[in-house]
Amino acid sequence: MAKVSIDLNMKRVTNDNFVEKAKKLEPKLLEKQVKPIKIVSIGDDGKVEPRADIGELDRISLKKGDSLVLDFGDHQVGYVSLKLKSVGSPQDAPAYLRLKFGEVPKEIKENSEEYNGWISRGWIQEEYIHVDVLPAWLHLPRRYAFRFLEIYAVDTSVKFQVVVEEVVCRAVSAVDMENIEPFSASDPVLRQMDKVSLRTLQNCMQSVFEDGPKRDRRLWLGDLRLQALANYATFQENELVKRCMYLFAGLTREDGAIGACLFTEPEYLVDDTFMFDYSLLFLSALKEYYEATNDKETVEELWPSAYRQIELSRMCFDERNVVSEEAGDSCFVDWKEGLNKQASAQAIYIYVLKDAIAMANAFGQEKLAAKLEEERKRCVSAALDYFWDEKQGVFVSGEKRQISYASQVWMILAGVKAGEEARMLLDRIVELKPEMSMVTPYMNHHFVEALNLCGEKEKAIDYMKYYWGGMLLQGADTFWELYNPDNPQESPYGSSAVNSHCHAWSCTPSYLLRKLTNEE
């Protein structure tokens, strides 16, 4: 179980001006009516087999214990209505149905009674519903993320059976796929990867950039930054990025710390979870927003909030300019169990300093830029002194000098190693196959960015075909929150039943592919 942050005494401050701006930018969601395209069977192994033509639907009657699975053809996010009737003798008891929504087939087969993970079972998209009077349209009030819907008759009675006449999903998103130029490539895998990335991003773009429409359905900073990058390269719904940036800056801890995540319901509220890396990366997200939009007014207004994160993070450094182990512990970096994040924390701080320097220069704050540049150099030097293992030729992290992908990747992105040296470091870590691998598309995204930075465009694309392509081979319609090629069923929560299979931070191939090929 991961560390869960709870701070009941946390004091929040609100910048009403920022929150007001964010509210005005709330998008009107686009709606699309989607119907199932097939009736299927799902085996215990998750294998999907066709069962009947969708036109047969109203000829299937469900008695106690019967079920059917509908396939909506692609990942959907929306509100579902079912038109139900009874057949046989008059309906002499409530129809008792279980509805189960699955982003991937195996969710349908997982027994939620046996769920024993550490996050809430409430995330499993399963409803038990009594329908007292048939025929009826059953309008489910909750939003679901799914491709498959199982309708299971827990009980009817010996006198009647239930027939599902029609099922409709009112799919919602802030953006439409219509205007997107698909990534053009001769390789069908890359085209498919782009398509699935775009769908992932589209279905996460709701009232805010959500991390996952199944779970957690809210705004996380780490996800936002990657979503924003993919959005600039595709949908260009930049007002939604602006809205989210104002929310993060408008709702902070008393000391100005930007939260790792925000709730938008029942009211806008910053969570009591703070992560060293996520708070800092608000600055990088702001810089990237500026590069994409040239919206100087917004960026100038939000700059003090971003810069405040540097001031707060600076307190975690000792006199040697080495970040504390605690700061490392409060980083996200990756879901890899046992990963030591101290070196990553040092590198991320340097990475963000670099962006801060660029911003300060852009806004004519040369003095600040110079001061930050000095700090950056001190931190780089400390990174080389304290985290570089000359003998092994890799960065190490923590007291036990742990070797991981994450440390190398972030040190390279931070520019602590660069050029040929960095390129060789990446080769070395791949060859070493450290136990501390990468399990999230979030971390893998940064690995691909590092390859690109080292000029390894071909390797980067090959790696994407291995990693995101691995999910495609598993039938992904949208990219997953977590994918470990060595253990595709891995979950950070103790059970894959609550994994999110359409996850914001996994949508970056659309961005990476365009970037890797544009620069060629």
Place this chain on the structure above:
Amino acid sequence: MAKVSIDLNMKRVTNDNFVEKAKKLEPKLLEKQVKPIKIVSIGDDGKVEPRADIGELDRISLKKGDSLVLDFGDHQVGYVSLKLKSVGSPQDAPAYLRLKFGEVPKEIKENSEEYNGWISRGWIQEEYIHVDVLPAWLHLPRRYAFRFLEIYAVDTSVKFQVVVEEVVCRAVSAVDMENIEPFSASDPVLRQMDKVSLRTLQNCMQSVFEDGPKRDRRLWLGDLRLQALANYATFQENELVKRCMYLFAGLTREDGAIGACLFTEPEYLVDDTFMFDYSLLFLSALKEYYEATNDKETVEELWPSAYRQIELSRMCFDERNVVSEEAGDSCFVDWKEGLNKQASAQAIYIYVLKDAIAMANAFGQEKLAAKLEEERKRCVSAALDYFWDEKQGVFVSGEKRQISYASQVWMILAGVKAGEEARMLLDRIVELKPEMSMVTPYMNHHFVEALNLCGEKEKAIDYMKYYWGGMLLQGADTFWELYNPDNPQESPYGSSAVNSHCHAWSCTPSYLLRKLTNEE
């Protein structure tokens, strides 16, 4: 498992005039806001212990696995709303709650997963509900019958807990208790018996006379007749009886047979279940309605429908004037497993003939009355020839000459044995303690009527104290569908989880007590 009637080819006829009249008589339900009075604990034995003052409610926070039980002080039928909030860190997952409604405490402790009865598990009043955003008012759309409500947190998250701030029930009934004169008696048991009977009747009086507000929530003829009797003696909401009579007469089988039960939703519809005794007793119910209301217009209009039941039932008699075994099998009489009902069927036909003769005379149809009187005599004579066992001094039923309470009771009510002979017959059957006892208040009602007919008023009251009083000793707030003093947990459905504990046919003590004491 009882025989379930299914006739998919049944042809229905509708008398639009009758149905129109019934629709116009639909009552406007009275509403009353009821709040829980106590927080309690229920032991595995169903014992209720106080847990906390109701004022403590919003100080109890529910984390995963926690629950609380609210006691509403009396049996309620209505719609429930819960005001919920979260405490702790922000609500980072849906709150997943199970709500369980119990008419009696042990329903709360029964595990519905283990339910294995032959009627639908859908009757168990249990809901699984996800609440995505707290605080919220949760308005449950279904109607429940209950005194106890358990709120169980299936899951929250490690970050937040759920608090139930307030629970309100909008209780509904066609009648109000305000205007009822309670039964006056020095014996507190009799006063309590009257109170519980009245509550039973009140909570079954909805848009129609329901058999039970938990289950089946619809109009059954056998229940209606007894409810009407209790209603005449108490609430006197006679228009509701009239409405139900028009419904039964307006919606029949093609041959004019009146059904055992009617649905009122989604439209008025007669079920495909027909019972020899129930169809016939429509005539007795009509006679009793006439006696109570003197509403000649209605009774004359419905008389042909009632008389048609005699014509149809007559076809089940052979040349000896003995009813067929099949007719017996299609009687309800009682839920007693293994009961042979041939003798009861013969007796009930004679009983109804007697009422038909009285009606024919009342409406000046002397020729018909005389013809029916001759038939009655033939049937009585056949009853004595074929069902009376001279040696044992009891009526027997079926090929195996089964001895039961039911046969004696109905033969006495039919007047086949009368006076001292009938009185001694009742004594004899009580002494014999036949295996074929009585398990429903419906059958026990007729036993008490038989005692009264034989002048045994004191025995009748003593018996009521033993039988309905037995339910009072078990804590009944309303009288139950089934009560076997030798096995209080008995169920006709394979599990008491679906038993109805507020059941129409059990409400007659209010009528019987007034009748037994008035005539003294």
